[in-house]
Amino acid sequence: xxxxxxxxxxxxxxxxxxxxxxxxxxxxxxxxxxxxxxxxxxxxxxxxxxxxxxxxxxxxxxxxxxxxxxxxxxxxxxxxxxxxxxxxxxxxxxxxxxxxxxxxxxxxxxxxxxxxxxxxxxxxxxxxxxxxxxxxxxxxxxxxxxxxxxxxxxxxxxxxxxxxxxxxxxxxxxxx
Numbered sequence: 779x780x781x782x783x784x785x786x787x788x789x790x791x792x793x794x795x796x797x798x799x800x801x802x803x804x805x806x807x808x809x810x811x812x813x814x815x816x817x818x819x820x821x822x823x824x825x826x827x828x829x830x831x832x833x834x835x836x837x838x839x840x841x842x843x844x845x846x847x848x849x850x851x852x853x854x855x856x857x858x859x860x861x862x863x864x865x866x867x868x869x870x871x872x873x874x875x876x877x878x879x880x881x882x883x884x885x886x887x888x889x890x891x892x893x894x895x896x897x898x899x900x901x902x903x904x905x906x907x908x909x910x911x912x913x914x915x916x917x918x919x920x921x922x923x924x925x926x927x928x929x930x931x932x933x934x935x936x937x938x939x940x941x942x943x944x945x946x947x948x949x950x951x952x953x954x
Contacts, residue, residue, distance in 0.1 A: 795819075796816075796820075796836060797809055797811040797815065797816045797819055797820075798811050798815055798816075798819050799811050802816055803836065803838070804838065804839065805838070806839065830914065831918075832881060832918050832921065832922055832946075833922060833946040833947075834946065834947065834948055835945075835946055835948055836948050860929055861929070863928075863929075863931065864925065864928040864929045865879075867928045868880055868928060871891060872887075880921045880922075880924045880925045880928070881921055881925075883921055883924075885917070888917055888920055888921065891924055892920040892921070892923065892924050892935060893934070893935070894920075894935055894940065895934070895936075895937075897937050898935060898936070898937055898940050901937060901940055901941065901944075902916070902919065902920075902940060902944075905919075905944050909947075911947075915947060918947070919940070919943045919944055919947060920935075920943075922943040922946055923935045923939045923940045923942070923943035924939075926939040926942050926943055927939040
């Protein structure tokens with residue numbers, strides 16, 4: 779699993795395996811680890827450290843066929859344009875402040891710019907209770923959801939933005 783992290787506004791990449799043998803969740807290989815070994819292995823990453831990482835996702839191995847597939851996806855230029863629009867939205871949102879991006883939002887800005895509708899509040903309450911998320915994880919999810927909404931060109935955070943942000947917290951999920 780490759781974990782990409784944004785920590786204190788700086789990009790950092792970190793490689794970690796999902797378990798001691800490295801095959802937990804791999805459809806092509808059988809994991810030889812017991813649930814207890816996996817739990818022990820994953821608890822080596824401290825909760826307070828994980829709380830400070832905005833996004834952690836599991837990236838499965840890519841099959842050769844997918845690597846050589848010539849099917850066109852979204853162009854880099856289109857992605858870059860969408861990111862630039864999102865950054866412009868954030869520059870406008872935070873103009874006149876020392877904040878430059880959603881990742882830097884203090885609590886008062888989170889309350890102002892990450893307001894959820896009733897469905898979003900229910901979803902986040904359920905996930906927070908079920909996963910036992912910390913307050914820091916909760917705010918990270920809101921900041922990431924705000925960024926996803928900006929990338930989508932949406933004024934408000936919608937349920938699908940929140941759901942996507944929650945999916946980017948894979949290491950918060952209980953292992954046993």
